[in-house]
Every structure is written in C-alpha cells, then in structure tokens.
Amino acid sequence: MMIGPSKALFMDEISTGLDSSTTFQVLSCLQQLAQVSQYTVLVSLLQPARETYQLFDDIVLMAEGKIVYHGPRSCILNFFELCGFKCPRRKGAADFLQEVLSKKDQEQFWGLGDETYNFVTVDQFCERFKTCYVGQNLAMELLEPKAKEHSSALSFSIYSLSKWKLLKVCFARELLLMKRNAFIYKSKSLQVGLVALLTGTVFLRTHLSKDTTHANSYMSSLFFALIFLIVNGLPEMAMTINRLPVFYKQRDCCFYPAWAYAIPAFFTKIPVSLVESVTWTCITYYLIGYTPQASRFFRHLLVLFLMHSTSLSLFRCVVSYCQTAPVSSVGSTLSFIFFLLCGGFVIPPTSIPNWLKWVFWISPMSYGEICLTGNEFLAPRWEKITVSSVTLGRSILMDRGLDFPSIFYWISVGALIVFILLLNIGFAIGLTTIRRTSQALVSRDKLTKLQGADLANFEDMMNKSSMSPRATLYIPNTIGKVIPFKPLAISFRDVNYYVDTPMAMREKGYAEGKLQLLHNITGSFQPGVLSVLMGVTGAGKTTLLDVLAGRKTGGVIEGDIRIGGYPKVQETFARISGYCEQIDVHSPQVTVWESVVYSAWLRLPTEIDPEMRHDFVKEVLETIELDEVRDTLVGLPGANGLSTEQRKRLTIAVELVSNPSIIFLDEPTSGLDARAAAIVMRAVKNVADTGRTVACTVHQPSIEIFEAFDQLMLMKQGGKLIYSGPLGQNSCEVIQYFQAILGVPLIKDDYNPSTWMLEVTSRSMETYLGVDFAQIYSESSLYKDNDVMVKRLSIPSPETSDLHFLTQFPQKFLEQFKACLWKQCLSHWRSPSYNLVRILIVALSSLIFGVLYWQQGNIDHINNREGLFTILGSMYCTFLYTGIKNSQSVMPFVSVERSVMYRERFAGMYSPWAYSIAQLAMEIPYVAIQVLLLLFIAYPMIGYAWTTIKLLWFFYTMFCTLLYFVYLGMVVVSLTPNNQVATILSSMCFITQNLMAGFIVPGPKIPKWWIWLYRIIPTSWTLNVFFTTQFLYDDDKNIMVSGEIIPMMSFAKNYFGYSRDLLPLAAVMLAIFPVFFGIIFAYSISKLNFQRR
Incomplete structure (x- = not known):
C-alpha cells in the first residue's frame, strides 16, 4: 500500500502476527514517511509496546464509537490526570488508555485518593475533552475554512497509470x-x-x-x-x-x-x-x-x-x-x-x-x-x-x-x-x-442501550455481567467443586524437526535434502507454571508447539517427549491436552454458546452430568468475557459474525471447557487489543494457577503481559534455544542473564524487557557482537540446571502410573453421533445460501421443466419415437441436472466444515465415523423436501400418471438419486485437497454420468468394452427405473418408428434395454449407491488428511 503516489495511508492492525521488534521497525519507517515525506498516516494498533507508542505524534482514542481524545501524545496522560486517573509507573501508556475506559478496570487507576471514586463514563470523558485546551484547540482548527487552492486538493486521475x-x-x-x-x-x-x-x-x-x-x-x-x-x-x-x-x-x-x-x-x-x-x-x-x-x-x-x-x-x-x-x-x-x-x-x-x-x-x-x-x-x-x-x-x-x-x-x-x-x-x-456488504457486530447490552433503554437498566445489566479481575475457572458454588484433573508435566530432550528442502532453496544452491527447523531443543513445562515461548518471526515457536502436541502431518521428528515421566502416547495426550491454534477455525453457522457447549459435550468425561456441564460452560464464557455475545453466530472471518478478538477468545474457551491438564496456546493475544489481551492472559494465568501446565507463544507482549509469565523459552532464527529459565521479579533474571554477556547494551529505564530482549538477540546484534547466543546458552549453568530438571521429570514418580483411558474418546459412539448431528442440524438450518437456495432452485427448475414439457409425459400423447425421446429427455434432465446442482452445492459447505473437523479430530473429540454419519444423515430431510417439490410441481405439469404406485416409485427413484448425488459431492471433497481440484474431479464425474446415463447413448448401443462402465454408473439405473415405472406397465401402448407401428415395450427393450424384468435389480441398485458413497465418504474422512503442518 505504500508503493504509489498515495500520500494518505490508513492502516488497520498492521502489527498482528509481528513481534514487537519488527513492529517497531515498521512504525519507525512510517514515522519517517510522515515527518520527512509529509505523508498523512493513521494507524490502528492493538497492543503497541511503549517504544512503538512513543513514535506517534498524535493519538486518537475511541470508545463506544466516540472520540474520547484527539491530540498530541504528550498531552494525553495529563488529560486523564485532570480527570482523576493516573498511569502507574511500569504500565505502558497504551495499555492504560485501553483499560481506563473500561468499567471493570477503571477503578485501579483512580489517582485522587482523598475523593470517592465514581465510574466516569465515555460520555463524561468526551464532555471533559471538549472543555480542555486540547479539545478547544481542535474545535478551533475545525472552524477554520478549508483551503480551496492547494497542490494536492484535486486529483485529475483516479489511477496512477495510463489505461494502456x-x-x-x-x-x-x-x-x-x-x-x-x-x-x-x-x-x-x-x-x-x-x-x-x-x-x-x-x-x-x-x-x-x-x-x-x-x-x-x-x-x-x-x-x-x-x-x-x-x-x-x-x-x-x-x-x-x-x-x-x-x-x-x-x-x-x-x-x-x-x-x-x-x-x-x-x-x-x-x-x-x-x-x-x-x-x-x-x-x-x-x-x-x-x-x-x-x-x-x-x-x-x-x-x-x-x-x-x-x-x-x-x-x-x-x-x-x-x-x-x-x-x-x-x-x-x-x-x-x-x-x-x-x-x-x-x-x-x-x-x-x-x-x-x-x-x-x-x-x-x-x-x-x-x-x-x-x-x-x-x-x-x-x-x-x-x-x-x-x-x-x-x-x-x-x-x-x-x-x-x-x-x-x-x-x-x-x-x-x-x-x-x-x-x-x-x-x-x-x-x-457489485460491492460486498460489511457487518458490524453489536453486543446485546450495547444494542439495548442504543435502542433507548435507560442508563440505569443498562448499567445494572453491565454489573450483572461484570466479573472480578481475578475471575477463575472454578465450577459455581452450587456445585461446590472443581472438575477433577491430573496435573502433568511435559519434558522433552534433543527434539529435532526436519522437512524436505523447498525447491526455491535448492535453486539457490542449498544442497541438503532436508531442512532442519528445530535443533536439539531440551526443556520442560510444569504444572502451575505459566511458560512463554518467544522469538523473532520464523524462530520456530509454533513449530515446536506443533511437534510437542503431535500436530505435524509431515516431516521427520526426533527426540524424546514424555508426559508425567512416561513416553508420550498421542491418543492419550489428545484427551488430556488443549491446543489453541493461531488461526481460529470454527463452524460459522453456530453461536458462541453452542460452539462451547458442543466442545464440552464431547470432551468432558461421561460422569459430568448435563447440569454441571452447563454451569461450567457458563463460567468459562464469563471468564473469557464472551457472555455478552453468547447468542451471536460465529460467522466467517473477515465477512460476518465475531470480530477477530472475539474469535480468538472463543478458540480459547472451546479448549478450556475440555478441562485439560496441559494447554498449548499459539499466539493467544494475536489480533487482540491491549485490554482484550490482558483479559485473555488473566484467564490463562488463572488456568495455570489451578495446577495445569500452560505454554504460550507470544509476539509482542506488553510489560504487564510479559511479566505475568513465570518461565521463558527464547528461540532465535533457525530453531535454536538461547534461553530457558525463570523471568524473575520485573524480569530481573532474563535481564541479568543477557546483560552478563559482553557487549550487550543495558536496558533503558521503564523499557519493555521483551522488546529489549528481542533486539539484543537479533541476528544483526549477533553479527555485531561476534557471538552465538545458542552456543552461549548451551555452555551456561542455566542449561545444566534445565538438563537436570528434564532428567528428573523424565523419571516417573513411584506412586504414579502411566495415564490410561478405557475408551479412545470421552463419549460413547451414540453420544458422539448425537452431538455431531445436533451441530449439523444447526449449521444446515442457518445456511440459507446452501439449503434454502437449493430448495428454491428445485422449485424453479420444476416450473421450467413443467412449462417446457407441458403434458408431454402423458402416455396417451406419446405416439412416435420422437415423442418418446422427448419425454425420456425430460426424465434425464430432471434427475441429472437437479442431482448435479445438489452435488455442486454441498461441496463448498462440506469443505468449510472439513477445516473445523481437522481441528476437532486432532483434539480427539469424536470418531470420524460418528461425524461422517451425522453429516450424511443431516442431508436426508432436505433431499426429501426437494423430491416432494418435484412431485407436486414438475410431476403433474409434465403429465406423468397420477397413480399411487407410480407416485411412490417416482419418490423412491428421485430420493435415492438426489441422495447419491449429494453424497457423491461429499465424496469428491473428501478425496481432494481443495475446491479447485474438487471441481475438476466432480466435472469429470458429472460428464461420465451424463454420457453413460442411457439417454445420449442407449445401453445396447454402447460397445462391449465400455458396457461395464454403463453398469456401474448410478444414473443408468435411475433412468431405467424412472422410465420403466412410468411407461412399461401398459402392454397395449404402440408407437410409430420409421413408419412402422410397434409396441412401446418392445422398442424400449430393443433400443434402450429397459424391461420390467430388470426393475427389482434396478431398484436395489438405486438403494445401494447412496450407501456406497456414504461409506466412501466416511472412510475418506477417517483416513485422509490434506492439512499440511
């Protein structure tokens, strides 16, 4: 966006996914553009570090859609001091500005000790800003008439280049x-x-x-x-x-x-x-x-x-x-x-x-x-x-x-x-x-206020939903106990990870066949200790978490990983662990509450009764502060539904309700503002305080968030460990360790230790100092202490036994099926772009078929071969293209749900067969609705016989046909890695079914070397049953063929190969095909994984 003639840059959350050091470098560049090149730069940031915050000249502080402050950065803290609030010494100004506007956090910053604190609303802050000198200067500037003559006031061309x-x-x-x-x-x-x-x-x-x-x-x-x-x-x-x-x-x-x-x-x-x-x-x-x-x-x-x-x-x-x-x-x-x-x-x-x-x-x-x-x-x-x-x-x-x-x-x-x-x-x-619509998400409480509810009622509602800063994940007092879990430590020694060398690196001269991403990583995560993995972008933090969690689908892993002193067994580990991925993957058509209930239903043990499970879910939502949007649909990222930070919190909530002993969180604060990040980390800290083992990766933590951790593992580019140990009070242990290395610059007063740490261990600093931080660490006493700790944790305690579960999954198969069916039912019902549209399309196509083939299916109107071909064409079009439409429609829907299924399957929530059967079963009622529409619209308009037996045959034939087309689309998705390949494979299937249906080429006309394909193609049996049940029960019906009058039954047998004798076999085959495709789909879902990690 910076390349080009644009002098005004609007940048939204550009630091997401970047470490604090990289963010500082990017913003420094933008500062130079603004000050030297006279650019206008407006940037929104979620968690700016202190040094990044100090790069800005002006600050625009917003809350509830209103501007609370707009003016020089140097004056903003003075403004809040005038309002009675003071920023603590070691707290970042940006974090203070986020939290001072929150009712749940504001009181801690009250600076007028001799006066009674009263909550200051956003509206009150706005009024005070208008009366202060900064607000008055802003108002005066806005009153000045705009310049009508300016070199940049008018652009004569929308685009930078000529049309050519x-x-x-x-x-x-x-x-x-x-x-x-x-x-x-x-x-x-x-x-x-x-x-x-x-x-x-x-x-x-x-x-x-x-x-x-x-x-x-x-x-x-x-x-x-x-x-x-x-x-x-x-x-x-x-x-x-x-x-x-x-x-x-x-x-x-x-x-x-x-x-x-x-x-x-x-x-x-x-x-x-x-x-x-x-x-x-x-x-x-x-x-x-x-x-x-x-x-x-x-x-x-x-x-x-x-x-x-x-x-x-x-x-x-x-x-x-x-x-x-x-x-x-x-x-x-x-x-x-x-x-x-x-x-x-x-x-x-x-x-x-x-x-x-x-x-x-x-x-x-x-x-x-x-x-x-x-x-x-x-x-x-x-x-x-x-x-x-x-x-x-x-x-x-x-x-x-x-x-x-x-x-x-x-x-x-x-x-x-x-x-x-x-x-x-x-x-x-x-x-x-055509322009895409955008959606703004409003919580129920805020909507109540916007719709005119009085302030007292609104504040009462907010009070009910508020929580203590030290909220915990305990079960409510009505139950009086915590859901039990077993504290477990995870230790790992000499962990290496290799992948095939990318072609681009080989072309640049890299001779090795394998690329090593992790180098002899040794360490441990212990119960009750909140550990953080840090490093510059590309250091291997997520890779290490994926290796430890068993989420890698490719590459070669070496090393010893133990849980509670026993060798790690992936199936067992999935039951006692939670993993919050960096990319938030959820079913879009369920609500926040339903997503968390679904996870709890499938991941908590069977002895947890529904009432306890319900209360536990409620407490988790309150802890993660999602209770205000509990009834909001999750939606698709960037399109609708939850915002980025709400989606992130939902990811954490979905894992927390599984009551895990070990939790890995990959970038839990990525995409969150400072206050939301503090809320998340507060909840994570509470989880660790219960005795669980918690490890996180973070990129750009504030001082407060960084020092909330107990232990740090720091990695450098290339996947090498350069520090593993405690942070200490005010990060003193980390600071002392690196300052003891000759040449490392001292940390400035009130400087963010995490930012300083990344800066002094960067590759450029290593080159400048002529040192290798990984080698220094491997020769340090800290490494030896960690090695002793890992040896100790690798030996099981005598009073313990290896963790073992009687069943692979927490719930029985039937309960898994019920939970999956429940979610599938919700997703289908709330997907009008899928289900409602395909039902409408069947209604419209039925009308089209009925109008174009008006009464041509009446057997009394079929007098010659051409009339017979025409009505056979109506049958062919009715089932083939309605079926193809169903197959095409289900593919993107299944593709989206498959991404969610990969996460849930890794978590050990259910058997893939339970998930597959539920997804297959959910299609049945919607297919039946489509068949009824064809039966009541197209069937009488075309003029087919209105008798009970023929109506039942029509329903059976079309139901089996549309069902196997839907299942075929699901099979294609399950066998292919993405939509493009699925589309190619499906078009191949559709073409083959079209050619071998028996309309374009009648069965007896197909060469003997292809007759086997005709026999196994489902559409050939559909057309056989369809035609036979409608027209081959009238022995007296004759038609004209090439000037001769012959019985229709005789012509159909000789030309198409249809006869009543084959009807029982054809009817059975129609029932077999949906079952066959359903089994293929379920087997593919259980065995194939196209996710590459």
Whole structure:
C-alpha cells in the first residue's frame, strides 16, 4: 500500500502476527514517511509496546464509537490526570488508555485518593475533552475554512497509470497466475483428453453407419461435445471466486478499474479454450467418423472453441454477480439448465410450446447445435435421397427441427461471438457495480442501550455481567467443586524437526535434502507454571508447539517427549491436552454458546452430568468475557459474525471447557487489543494457577503481559534455544542473564524487557557482537540446571502410573453421533445460501421443466419415437441436472466444515465415523423436501400418471438419486485437497454420468468394452427405473418408428434395454449407491488428511 503516489495511508492492525521488534521497525519507517515525506498516516494498533507508542505524534482514542481524545501524545496522560486517573509507573501508556475506559478496570487507576471514586463514563470523558485546551484547540482548527487552492486538493486521475499501462500490468499478472496455476490447467487438459478418448471409443466409427438409425448417435455425440466443453469451464468459477476478495480490495484502493481486470481474464483464457477444443477435436473427430473434409474439421473446431469461450465467460459473469460459492453454484446451474433445455437437442424446437419459441434463440447451445449438426449432416456423404425427395441429412435435421440454410452456420458463429462479448461486458459491469456488504457486530447490552433503554437498566445489566479481575475457572458454588484433573508435566530432550528442502532453496544452491527447523531443543513445562515461548518471526515457536502436541502431518521428528515421566502416547495426550491454534477455525453457522457447549459435550468425561456441564460452560464464557455475545453466530472471518478478538477468545474457551491438564496456546493475544489481551492472559494465568501446565507463544507482549509469565523459552532464527529459565521479579533474571554477556547494551529505564530482549538477540546484534547466543546458552549453568530438571521429570514418580483411558474418546459412539448431528442440524438450518437456495432452485427448475414439457409425459400423447425421446429427455434432465446442482452445492459447505473437523479430530473429540454419519444423515430431510417439490410441481405439469404406485416409485427413484448425488459431492471433497481440484474431479464425474446415463447413448448401443462402465454408473439405473415405472406397465401402448407401428415395450427393450424384468435389480441398485458413497465418504474422512503442518 505504500508503493504509489498515495500520500494518505490508513492502516488497520498492521502489527498482528509481528513481534514487537519488527513492529517497531515498521512504525519507525512510517514515522519517517510522515515527518520527512509529509505523508498523512493513521494507524490502528492493538497492543503497541511503549517504544512503538512513543513514535506517534498524535493519538486518537475511541470508545463506544466516540472520540474520547484527539491530540498530541504528550498531552494525553495529563488529560486523564485532570480527570482523576493516573498511569502507574511500569504500565505502558497504551495499555492504560485501553483499560481506563473500561468499567471493570477503571477503578485501579483512580489517582485522587482523598475523593470517592465514581465510574466516569465515555460520555463524561468526551464532555471533559471538549472543555480542555486540547479539545478547544481542535474545535478551533475545525472552524477554520478549508483551503480551496492547494497542490494536492484535486486529483485529475483516479489511477496512477495510463489505461494502456494498466492493461499491460493486469495482463502480466494474469499470465503469472496462470503459470502458478499450471497444475489446474494441465489437469483440465488431461481430463479433456481422457473424456475425448472415452467418447471416441463409445461412438466408435466402426459401429456407426450413414443411415437414419445411426444418425441419432452422431447427433448425440455432437450434443455431448457441446455439453462437455461447457461443463469443463466449471473450474473457472472456483478460481474466480477465490480471487474476488483480492480484486475487491485492489479495486476499492484504485489500483485499476474493473475492465482492466476483466479484459485480461478473457484474453488469457483464449489459449486455454484453444488447447482444450483442439485436443477434443483431434481425438474425437476421426474416431467417431465425422465427415473427413479439412474445411468441415476446422469449422467443427471453431464452434467448439467458441462454445468453450462462452462457457468460461458465462461462469465468470455469474460469479461477478453472485460472489459466493453456494450462490454462484445456483446461478451457474440455473443458467446451464436453461441453455441446455432450450438448446435444441433435449427438446427439439418443434416440441417447444409456441409461446416459448423465442427461448430457443437466446441459448448459446442452440447456435452451437445448429453449427455442428449443419456442418455434419449437410455434407456430401449425407446427400442420399430419401422417399420424401429430400437428402438424408436434411431429413434428419427436419426431424430434429434443426433444418436451417447453410448460411446459418456463419450467423450462429456470429451469435456465439456476440454472446461472448455480452457475457464479458456483463462480467466487467458486475465487477464494477457489485460491492460486498460489511457487518458490524453489536453486543446485546450495547444494542439495548442504543435502542433507548435507560442508563440505569443498562448499567445494572453491565454489573450483572461484570466479573472480578481475578475471575477463575472454578465450577459455581452450587456445585461446590472443581472438575477433577491430573496435573502433568511435559519434558522433552534433543527434539529435532526436519522437512524436505523447498525447491526455491535448492535453486539457490542449498544442497541438503532436508531442512532442519528445530535443533536439539531440551526443556520442560510444569504444572502451575505459566511458560512463554518467544522469538523473532520464523524462530520456530509454533513449530515446536506443533511437534510437542503431535500436530505435524509431515516431516521427520526426533527426540524424546514424555508426559508425567512416561513416553508420550498421542491418543492419550489428545484427551488430556488443549491446543489453541493461531488461526481460529470454527463452524460459522453456530453461536458462541453452542460452539462451547458442543466442545464440552464431547470432551468432558461421561460422569459430568448435563447440569454441571452447563454451569461450567457458563463460567468459562464469563471468564473469557464472551457472555455478552453468547447468542451471536460465529460467522466467517473477515465477512460476518465475531470480530477477530472475539474469535480468538472463543478458540480459547472451546479448549478450556475440555478441562485439560496441559494447554498449548499459539499466539493467544494475536489480533487482540491491549485490554482484550490482558483479559485473555488473566484467564490463562488463572488456568495455570489451578495446577495445569500452560505454554504460550507470544509476539509482542506488553510489560504487564510479559511479566505475568513465570518461565521463558527464547528461540532465535533457525530453531535454536538461547534461553530457558525463570523471568524473575520485573524480569530481573532474563535481564541479568543477557546483560552478563559482553557487549550487550543495558536496558533503558521503564523499557519493555521483551522488546529489549528481542533486539539484543537479533541476528544483526549477533553479527555485531561476534557471538552465538545458542552456543552461549548451551555452555551456561542455566542449561545444566534445565538438563537436570528434564532428567528428573523424565523419571516417573513411584506412586504414579502411566495415564490410561478405557475408551479412545470421552463419549460413547451414540453420544458422539448425537452431538455431531445436533451441530449439523444447526449449521444446515442457518445456511440459507446452501439449503434454502437449493430448495428454491428445485422449485424453479420444476416450473421450467413443467412449462417446457407441458403434458408431454402423458402416455396417451406419446405416439412416435420422437415423442418418446422427448419425454425420456425430460426424465434425464430432471434427475441429472437437479442431482448435479445438489452435488455442486454441498461441496463448498462440506469443505468449510472439513477445516473445523481437522481441528476437532486432532483434539480427539469424536470418531470420524460418528461425524461422517451425522453429516450424511443431516442431508436426508432436505433431499426429501426437494423430491416432494418435484412431485407436486414438475410431476403433474409434465403429465406423468397420477397413480399411487407410480407416485411412490417416482419418490423412491428421485430420493435415492438426489441422495447419491449429494453424497457423491461429499465424496469428491473428501478425496481432494481443495475446491479447485474438487471441481475438476466432480466435472469429470458429472460428464461420465451424463454420457453413460442411457439417454445420449442407449445401453445396447454402447460397445462391449465400455458396457461395464454403463453398469456401474448410478444414473443408468435411475433412468431405467424412472422410465420403466412410468411407461412399461401398459402392454397395449404402440408407437410409430420409421413408419412402422410397434409396441412401446418392445422398442424400449430393443433400443434402450429397459424391461420390467430388470426393475427389482434396478431398484436395489438405486438403494445401494447412496450407501456406497456414504461409506466412501466416511472412510475418506477417517483416513485422509490434506492439512499440511
């Protein structure tokens, strides 16, 4: 953000994740920009250290949405002294300013001992500020008229570069991203090649003749080519969605206009469309046996290229308006179904109701179908004259309603180009006009006040929710006891950790095959001792915690780790430990209270009754100060729900309710302001005081937070330990240790010891002093004392025994299932973008199907082969594309929940099978609702028989079908590492199910080498049961086929392979597929882990 002509910089919480030394360096740079280059810099910080705070010239102090103080930093403490509050000597001014406004912390700073303290509200502070000289000077400055002539008062250009240069830069970035995503594009090209081989061998030319009978196969193969290249554009949707947040940020900061992003997005995908359409055409054209003329080959290729470009443009356009994955999935599915139904193959133009004929001309599929069929069937080899005195090719086209003059090929090509242009213009307009909504979170108490509740009631509510600064995690007095736990120490000796050397380092000359991240780390964490892991960014703090907690999924770990003197067993350790990750991962659609109750339900022992568990959860929420937002949905980070600091506190609460003996906290104060950090650390200190073993990593603690710890482990870059020992009173032990090293500068008065410690042990200081702090530590008496301690803790006490649990999980399987089902039920119910939208989409698609196929399913209206094909097409579309929509919708939902499941599984909360079965079971009622909508909307409109047996068969068939499609989507997510790969794999599955469903290629027409695939594809059994139960119970029904009257039952058996004899087997197979996919999903969830740590 600093690169460019902007002279005003607004920076929000830029220190999150940085150590205090790095933060100081960054802010020093900003200070120079402000003072030397005359920048205007406004920075919000959460926990600024004293020396960082002193870099600022002005301070803006806010509370409850009001400015309490705005003026020189040097005057702010004087202002509060005038108000009666004084900052203690060793307390950071920034921390004091945060806490003095809080009702729970204000009294400790009262400086007028001879006067009675009364709480000073934010409004009272604001009024006093207006009357002080700083506030009056500010008011006078604001009264001065603004300068109307100034060199920086007016900008004549929104963007820094010319339009041409903006375009060049965006093109370069797009090409770079394509290079970085080469795996996805290579996978798609490989997929095209594989499906092309499958299609070519299914429609192999040796099986096809140039006659009316085999013309349907040629027509089907052309239709399938269009379908495949459209579906193959689906990954573009996932990639565009993932890039939207970055685009919105850069667009709003005037990096570039939307059109500069949209144009490269289109043009850089042209080679992709070309490669995939060339691959498809080169493989299938001569395998299937289309007209062997060069001109027709290239015309065929041109149409497929344009259709693929149209597909990519369509999905990009949909994303620009829908924004999120679930809604984009709905939009793309609706568009696709509309284009497909009106494309001229599933419903011939002659079968579309007269008042809807116009829809045929607004579908890109129609123009693709006109081009491909005309290019093939108007070729010389199809010019055999039929009995009706027209050529065979034109007769075939007339039967399909696609008989257009040759010139329509180029008209259709022009129409496809227009579609591409319109969709990309729509994409640019969507990117320009659509903006993401933001959400501000207001607690219930604050909302009560804002809505006009009187102040007395409000303060009474606040008093009830307030807590003592020394709040503890004890069970309330009504129970009268603490939930028991066993104090345990963790000791570790010579811990090393290796990973494969990254390719970038190898390219720079690093010869070793393994990169060592931890070097012979020896130490211990003891019960009742609050330990802190510190070091500069990249020192290996989180890596060490992950290794000790058993959270690493890769690499090589060496060393001895013991719990209570016994070798660590990961399954047991997970039961008695808690781990608060740096990244807060929670289910977005449950509330704070429900998240904590869920964790307590699954992690507390079975002997804890529900009432005790409820009280324990309540006490934890009060301790972490989440009781005011207990009914707030967690939401997605950066989008809605909880703020960053509330999310962090929820992470801690979720672990605390497990009543662990050992707790690891990775950056528990990251993203929190000074007061919130103090609250969290106060709660953590209380936990340690109960006799638990607590270890934290922190980056930039204040003096107060740093000195709340009892023991320090300090690491330097490279994963080496340079100090492990007590802090001492006012950090005296640490200070004395480092000041004893020759050349280390002395700490200044009232300087933050943690900041000083990081500065004097930095790599640059090591180089300057010519020392190695790790070697100095290894030769010190402190190291020897720690070594003795580790030896002592590595030997179990005689009166103790190794920790052992009779069961792997705290709760029985049924209880695990009930808890998981409870949370899944809440998540589904509160996910309208998933469930409500897919239900609405079924209702809308049912209406579309019903209107386009109005009464064509009435058996009395089916008199010829074309009518039979049309109604079979309605069945095919109804279950296939409704099923695909369900499969696409469930994938992002399962993906989000899978991230939460990884954390919960590591914590040993439940068996993956209990989680999987609950997630599978939760889909059943929503699928049943969709089937009922199809039954009551599409079924009567299409004209299917309204008899009890056929209604029941329809419900059974559609229920099993939609259920196995949902489970298929879940399986795809469980087998793939991310949404992009899942989208590619799912599109492959959809294409195969489409091709082998029995509509595009009837079963008896499939070559014998692919018949096995037809037998195992679920959609083939669905169409079999659907058609058989609707139309093959009427033995007297005849239809006209090629001028002959034959029984429908006989034609269905010979042409499609359907008969009543196969119905029992087909019905059983329909029930087997959901069960099969459900087992695969559960097994994959239990065995596969794509999280890399």
